Amino acid sequence: MKIKYLFVASSLMLSAASFAQKDEMKALKKLYAKDQLSTEDMSSYKANVNKLTSMTGLSESDLVYTNFYKAMLPVLELNDAMAKNPNDLQAVTKNLSAAKINAMASGLNEVLAFEKKSGKEVYTSDIKETIQSFKPMMLQYAYALNDGGKEVEAAKIFDAVYKLDSKDQVNLYNASVLAMNAKDYDYALTLLEELKNVKYTGEGTNYLAINKTSKKEELFPDKNQRDLFVKSGTHEKPRDEKIASKKGEIYKNYALILVEKGKVEEAKKAVAEARQQDPNDTGLIMTEANLYYQTKDMESYKRLIGEALAKKPNDADLLFNLGVVSGNAGDVESAKKYYEKAISIDPKYFNAYNNLGLLLIADDQKIVSEMNSLGMSTKDAKKYDELKAKRQKMLTQAIPYFEKALDLQPANEGVKNLLLGAYQFLEMDAKYKALKAK
Structure with a gap:
């Protein structure tokens, strides 16, 4: 009797928990369906999420949807904050952190x-719509962070x-570039490995046109949209820009990190494997050439350049690369x-x-620093004149x-600022004034 009694009691407890789960789920579903949540609604939403999160023995369905409602909290809070104040940047920072977007x-x-x-x-449809609606704001925030260093x-x-x-793989590529720039090589390596796994190339076309008002060239998501703006008269001078494959760059960065970590043979193996998959990819050939240059194997470097x-x-x-x-x-x-050969093919x-201009003035900063360090002696004056003449010749060529x-x-x-500096140093006053006025 005692055992039987315990069994019945246990069953009743499970049943009560099940009803509780259904109540919380119903409440969340009802709240989520609202166009705008009040402060009271938001408190109720959070309370129900917390109750479900703390429960054990949830069914697969209940667990999935509990995680869903929890995952949507940042979006709901951001939506609420932006409704009250569209310029609330603090709300964006708080709710669009990497941790919250990952969750x-x-x-x-x-x-x-x-x-x-x-x-x-x-x-499903609601999730896809939510992603498309909020993704531009997330990316705008990422670009703002980058602009802020x-x-x-x-x-x-x-x-x-x-x-x-994950269909929008360019964001993974952007992450890898920024991690490389910041010299966070461990993080960059993880991102580059994912790029390799998904076989990202980045090939495509940029559709550009100049905004008549701002006089700046703008990028459009596709050809049709670009052509519509040109046809409407707000933009002009449309042009298509081919986006070359980034496969070679991805493997180059991957290999360089491995070399930095002292894993030279792993780097060579990774590039060799990539070349086996695509032996005619000149970007990968260049990557392998660069790798051999890094390891001071100039014979292999020259052989690959020739290949x-x-x-x-x-x-x-290719010639540019x-x-x-x-x-x-x-x-x-x-x-x-x-x-020069690249220019002769594509003027x-x-x-x-x-x-090519930057190549010709590569020593400019070094020369300027040396000129500024000289004193007033006859010897220094002579050296100053020599350096000045050298800089004049260098800038004239560039x-x-x-x-x-x-x-x-x-x-x-x-480019404009480089030219203004060169004109000023060479006392090309007419050209300086004309460019400055533009």
């Missing part, structure tokens, strides 16, 4: 997988947004030759003109390339 990604993707498996869609924080937001919507050129002797992008690699290797003459290659680059991208402030 949201986990909860929402769990529901998507569960509903796909069960064949019964309850929140917080590269690692921005990388973590991009990474979290990728986890929220890349043999495959695509008239590829402007060869210029970059040669410049990094300190081979200025070869770099100059490759940039509108902005980056080739710009890089100016035509920067001028052509600015013709191609008139809104480029970096």
Whole structure:
């Protein structure tokens, strides 16, 4: 009798817990369906989430939807804050942290997988709509962090947004670039490994046009939207810009981190495996060449450069990349030759003109520093004149390339400032005034 009594009591307790779960679930479903939650509604929502989260023995369905309601809390709180004050940046910072976006990604993707498996869609459409609605704000926040010099924080937001919507792999790539820039190599390595696993290349096309009001070139999500703005008269000078594969860059960064960690053989193995999958990818050939340069194997480096050129002797992008690699290797003459060849193939290659100009003034800061350090002695005066003449010659050689680059991208402030500085030093007053007035 005693055992039987305990068994019945236990059953009653489970039944009571089950009813409690249903009550909380019903309450949350009702609250979630509202267009706008009041302060009282928000308190009730949180209380029910906390009750369900603390319960044990939840069914798979209840556990999934408990996590869903919990994952949606930052969105609901942000929505509430923005409704009260659209400019509440503190609410954005608080609710769109990497940790909260990651939790949201986990909860929402769990529901998507569960509903796909069960064949019964309850929140699938709502989740997809939520992601598309809030993702631009999340990305805007990531860009703002980056502009503020917080590269690692921005990388973590991009990474979290990728986890929220893994189809948009460019966010994972952006995260890896920022982690590399911040020299957070352990984090960058994790991101690069994921890029390799998903076989990201980044190939595509940028659709650009100049805003007639701001005079700045703007990027559009697709050709149709760009053409509509041009047709409406707000934009002009549309152009398409091919986005080259980033596969080589991804493997290059991956290999460089491994070399930094002293894992040279692992780096060589990773690039060799990538080349086996795609032996004709010149980006990967360049990556392998760069790796051998890093390990001071110049014979292999030159062999691979030759191999890349043999495959695509008239590829402007390849020649440009060869210029970059040669410049990094300190081979200025070869770099100059490759940039000039790229320009001869594509006379509108902005980056080739710009890089060639930068290559020619690579010693500018060093010369300026040396000039500023000199004293007033006769010897120092003579040295100053020598350095001044050297700088004049250097800037004179670089100016035509920067001028052509600015013709191609008139809104480029970096090139404009370089030219203004050069004109001023060379006392080219007419050109200085004309450019300054633009």
